Amino acid sequence: MTEKRSAPATIAAQALGWIEPVTRAVVPPLHPSTTFARDEDGGYGSGRVYARADSPAYDQAEAVLAELEGGAAAALFASGSAAASALFLALDPGDHVIIPPVMYWSLRTWLLTFATRWGLAVEVVDPADLDAVRAAVRAGKTKLIWVETPANPLWSISDIAALATIAHGAGARLAVDSTVQTPVLTRPLALGADIVMHSATKYLNGHSDVVAGALVTAVDDEFWRRIKLNRVQMGGILGPFEAWLLLRGIRTLYARVPLACRSAQLLAERLSEHPKVLEVLYPGLPGFPGHEIAKRQMSGGFGAMLSFRVRGGEAAAIATAARVKLWTRATSLGGVESFIEHRASIEGPTSPVPPDLLRLSVGLEAVEDLLADLSGALDGAGD
Numbered sequence: 001m002t003e004k005r006s007a008p009a010t011i012a013a014q015a016l017g018w019i020e021p022v023t024r025a026v027v028p029p030l031h032p033s034t035t036f037a038r039d040e041d042g043g044y045g046s047g048r049v050y051a052r053a054d055s056p057a058y059d060q061a062e063a064v065l066a067e068l069e070g071g072a073a074a075a076l077f078a079s080g081s082a083a084a085s086a087l088f089l090a091l092d093p094g095d096h097v098i099i100p101p102v103m104y105w106s107l108r109t110w111l112l113t114f115a116t117r118w119g120l121a122v123e124v125v126d127p128a129d130l131d132a133v134r135a136a137v138r139a140g141k142t143k144l145i146w147v148e149t150p151a152n153p154l155w156s157i158s159d160i161a162a163l164a165t166i167a168h169g170a171g172a173r174l175a176v177d178s179t180v181q182t183p184v185l186t187r188p189l190a191l192g193a194d195i196v197m198h199s200a201t202k203y204l205n206g207h208s209d210v211v212a213g214a215l216v217t218a219v220d221d222e223f224w225r226r227i228k229l230n231r232v233q234m235g236g237i238l239g240p241f242e243a244w245l246l247l248r249g250i251r252t253l254y255a256r257v258p259l260a261c262r263s264a265q266l267l268a269e270r271l272s273e274h275p276k277v278l279e280v281l282y283p284g285l286p287g288f289p290g291h292e293i294a295k296r297q298m299s300g301g302f303g304a305m306l307s308f309r310v311r312g313g314e315a316a317a318i319a320t321a322a323r324v325k326l327w328t329r330a331t332s333l334g335g336v337e338s339f340i341e342h343r344a345s346i347e348g349p350t351s352p353v354p355p356d357l358l359r360l361s362v363g364l365e366a367v368e369d370l371l372a373d374l375s376g377a378l379d380g381a382g383d
């Protein structure tokens, strides 16, 4: 008889149910040791040598993440940026990669500067235009299509299954920055993606107290081994305490994300009706481009990130953010507390973000409090 596979919420809450064998502890011990003793014959009976190469602090969180994403293996990194750069640098100079115009801005900047100087042929193509992607891929030359869905901070949706077909047809991989949707809402590997990336700083950890990153691969192949070697050799490793905190955060993921999504949906609907709001960007709104794809590939919610444009331009948007009392004016996302951010001023002059846009990361507060605070701040606009 085959054992029934537990639901993802169960896997996360119990962190796979691992029990520490020596003490029977249900919470894993913290392993700060940087090195591991050799046997008398010079061998490494524990299988461990040095913590930059292989830390026991990662084992459980990586196993849980691989299981939640339905992958063959996962790897933790010092940040989402360290995870993404380890992946891109596992390609070869000269390889062609396709990236979207809207994506986490700092990674886009790195790709168009450092990675391009290093030798990657980086081309920006809108992944919503599948014909444009088909026309851009070069068989044998394109090695990676990178998408972020929903894409920060306009929340554009990419069709993972369609892009995976195009990538595979050209002999390329599809990598998905899944930070915002989390495995709770979408499992990109099941839709055909090859690698999933997370800024684990956000929802996976969920408490605004850890910077971390993760990759999950569909197959444990030569390319994955290159990525893992990049982590060892370039040293973008996560500290053991951060890995421990991250695992603790993941355990409540399936309770946090649906609640935050429900609040985000309600806020998006209410903000759409507010006379001082020009436009609301949220994949859960029926009129939003990509809503139909989002309905197909996301389940249980459309994410807890949304943006809205304030009538009156940049000054009105900044003044609205200045008037909130409950929301915190801060960057980042995915924490239990809600953030509001004037995005264009952090991304700088090359940003595709409209200057009147405010980005919201919806947390776990009572939604009526969040709504009342925002409505009050908007009502004051133009006073």
Ligand SMILES: Cc1ncc(COP(=O)(O)O)c(C=O)c1O
Binding pocket: 079, 080, 081, 082, 104, 107, 148, 152, 177, 179, 180, 198, 199, 200, 201, 211, 212, 213, 332
């Ligand atoms: C969607 C997305 N991807 C990647 C990153 C980079 O992650 P980190 O800050 O952990 O390096 C961020 C950070 O804001 C992000 O929002």
